[in-house]
Amino acid sequence: MDKITLNGKEYSSIDDIPNEFKVLFKDENNNGILSELEIRYNEIKKALEKINSGKGYGLCEVCNEPIDPARLEANPAATTCKKHMK
């Protein structure tokens, strides 16, 4: 499996990703009824796909600029920078 780069650190597998990133996924499974969570789940799935493919994660989908690490920390599934957030 390809290495995963998250906030400048390399991880050899999803299992090595720190808990603060995983809490989100756990919450989805525990609560997963609200449609808002479903949307969020899809965003997270998309982020995971990017992490797995090793490219695009942490980059804004609109301008392709790196997303502020503080923003990614608050929302690891963020797909846009502050300027382009909805």
Ligand SMILES: [Zn+2]
């Ligand atoms: Zn942007």
